[in-house]
Amino acid sequence: MDKKQIQQLIEKATEQIQYCYAPYSGFRVGAALLTKDGKVYAGCNVENASYTPTNCAERTAFFKAVSEGEREFQAICIVGGMDGVIETYTPPCGVCRQVMMEFCNPGSFQIILATGIEKYEVFLLKDLLPMGFGPDDVRK
Ligand code: THU
Numbered sequence: 664m665d666k667k668q669i670q671q672l673i674e675k676a677t678e679q680i681q682y683c684y685a686p687y688s689g690f691r692v693g694a695a696l697l698t699k700d701g702k703v704y705a706g707c708n709v710e711n712a713s714y715t716p717t718n719c720a721e722r723t724a725f726f727k728a729v730s731e732g733e734r735e736f737q738a739i740c741i742v743g744g745m746d747g748v749i750e751t752y753t754p755p756c757g758v759c760r761q762v763m764m765e766f767c768n769p770g771s772f773q774i775i776l777a778t779g780i781e782k783y784e785v786f787l788l789k790d791l792l793p794m795g796f797g798p799d800d801v802r803k
Pocket residue numbers: 685688690691692707708709710717718719720721741753754755756759
């Protein structure tokens with residue numbers, strides 16, 4: 664991915680901050696998921712009074728995309744912060760990493776953490792979820 668593509672994803676993820684439903688934690692997260700053919704699906708976190716039904720921004724983006732027929736992904740960008748103020752990287756939670764493992768190649772899927780369009784780092788899923796359990800392990 665080139666810098667311009669990454670910056671577009673950061674902008675899209677940041678746009679999502681306005682849609683977050685986070686009345687309990689106040690922590691607002693936006694995500695932008697890029698398919699292999701260049702489409703972007705965005706997501707925000709959606710909390711719940713009962714807490715456990717809360718859906719993270721990353722999973723919102725994945726479930727939107729998968730429910731529209733998408734199956735091949737190249738990258739996701741994540742931004743977040745308390746009250747929507749983005750000051751530090753927001754790494755994906757373990758559940759979201761596992762959802763990524765279901766649909767993405769851990770050796771090539773890129774996870775972009777950002778605090779602004781000029782400040783970001785790119786990680787591979789395999790480094791954030793070492794020895795992840797995925798679809799191939801069930802098929803064997
Ligand atoms: N959250 C996300 O949406 N993505 C992450 O990667 C980390 C956590 C949400 C869940 C919850 O609504 C809030 O942030 C605080 O945990």
